[in-house]
Every structure is written in C-alpha cells, then in structure tokens.
Amino acid sequence: MEADAPLDCAHFLLTPTRTRCELVVSSGDQTEKLASGLLQPFSSHIKAVNEExxxxxxxxxLEPSGDDAASWFTKGTMERFVRFVSTPEVLERVDSVDNELSQLEETLSRHNDGSVMQNSSAGEQENSNLQLLKALEARRAILQKEKSMAFARAEAAGFSAKNTSDLMRFAQQFGASRLR
Structure with missing residues (x-):
C-alpha cells in the first residue's frame, strides 16, 4: 500500500487484557499492520480511542466523516501519527519555540511603539530600556535559530508543512488534542 493511499478506516485491535494493540489500516481490499505495542500511548493522544x-x-x-477525508486520511497520515505518538516532543518543540517567538515579537513591537515603557529624559531609564531591548533582540535571534533547528528536526522525522496540515485534520476529526 502506498503512503498516499486513501484509507477506508483504521482499526486498533486489542488484546484480551486491553493493554496492547495492533494498528491496522484498510484501503479497498488491502489491509496492512502499521504498528503494535501498548495501547496507552495511542489512547492518551486520541479522544475517540478513549471513548471506545x-x-x-x-x-x-477510526473512520473519518466528510467528503474530503480521502485527501488527508491516508496511510502516510497514520504513519506520521504513529511517529508522533512515539516522539511527540519533535512537533511540540516547534510549537513551543514558535509561541515564545510570537510573544517576544509582540513585546518588542509594544516596546518599539512606546506603550510598554514611556520615553524618559533620565539617562538611567534610557540606558535600562536600551539594555532590555538588546536582551530581547538577542533572545529573538536565538529563538529564530532554535525554530530553524526545530523545523529541520521535524522535517527529518517526516513532518512537512503539507503532511502536518493533514495531521491537524486528523486531530480535529478524532480528538487528538496534543497535535493541535
């Protein structure tokens, strides 16, 4: 089965103890096992699995609803989901660096607009403001490098912009909140 094959459904086949599972995907008359192992990592990521x-x-x-499911509910999306379950920190690092960078840029923007600290004629205050601005700029430069490295790690792990958007649709459909 090709990675871009649209899936009809995905099954978590549980052991009698309900602690282990096999993840099997189906497309037409083809069925393929993608993963096996403990159920808990999957159930901690997907609300729909917990409900079942x-x-x-x-x-x-797992069976998607909607006419556009064929575009995102593919073997490749499920493989990336399994990869995410194994190493969630790869995508979570991208998100945390991006959030911190956004907050920092908002702070810098407010500072440059003068709404955080008002201009003062006192030299000590201006010096303090300049030091703060330099520190914020230095942190932004570091975060931009970290963001580039985090994106590179995510790309190396198989997460690109296109397939990450497919994962987001998967997350919305099945309640995978850590992916959002």
Whole structure:
C-alpha cells in the first residue's frame, strides 16, 4: 500500500487484557499492520480511542466523516501519527519555540511603539530600556535559530508543512488534542 493511499478506516485491535494493540489500516481490499505495542500511548493522544475503550470491545475503528477525508486520511497520515505518538516532543518543540517567538515579537513591537515603557529624559531609564531591548533582540535571534533547528528536526522525522496540515485534520476529526 502506498503512503498516499486513501484509507477506508483504521482499526486498533486489542488484546484480551486491553493493554496492547495492533494498528491496522484498510484501503479497498488491502489491509496492512502499521504498528503494535501498548495501547496507552495511542489512547492518551486520541479522544475517540478513549471513548471506545470505555464502551468495551476488542476493536476500535477510526473512520473519518466528510467528503474530503480521502485527501488527508491516508496511510502516510497514520504513519506520521504513529511517529508522533512515539516522539511527540519533535512537533511540540516547534510549537513551543514558535509561541515564545510570537510573544517576544509582540513585546518588542509594544516596546518599539512606546506603550510598554514611556520615553524618559533620565539617562538611567534610557540606558535600562536600551539594555532590555538588546536582551530581547538577542533572545529573538536565538529563538529564530532554535525554530530553524526545530523545523529541520521535524522535517527529518517526516513532518512537512503539507503532511502536518493533514495531521491537524486528523486531530480535529478524532480528538487528538496534543497535535493541535
């Protein structure tokens, strides 16, 4: 099965103890096992899996709704989800650096507009403002480098801008809140 093959569904096949599972995907008449292992990492990421576990049963079926599901519910999306479950810190680092950088740029913008610290004729105050501005600029430069490195790590792990948007749609459909 090709990575861009649209899936009909994905099944978590549970062991009798309901602690382990196999993740199996289906497309047309083809079925393929993508992963196996503990159920907990998957259930901690997907709300839909937790809801089905509470109902009992030995299989949990993920089936998207909507006409556009074929564009994002693919074997590749499921493979990236499995990768995310194994190493969530790769994408979470991109998000945390991006959030910090946004907050810092907002602070710099307010500072440059004069709304954070008003101009003062006192030399000591101006010196303090300049030191703060330099420190903020230095932190921004460091964060921009960190952001580039985080993006490179994510890209190396198989997360690109296009397939990450597919993961976001997966997250919305099945309640994978850590992916949002």
């Amino acid at each position: 576990i509470d109902k009992g049963g030995c299989s949990i079926k």
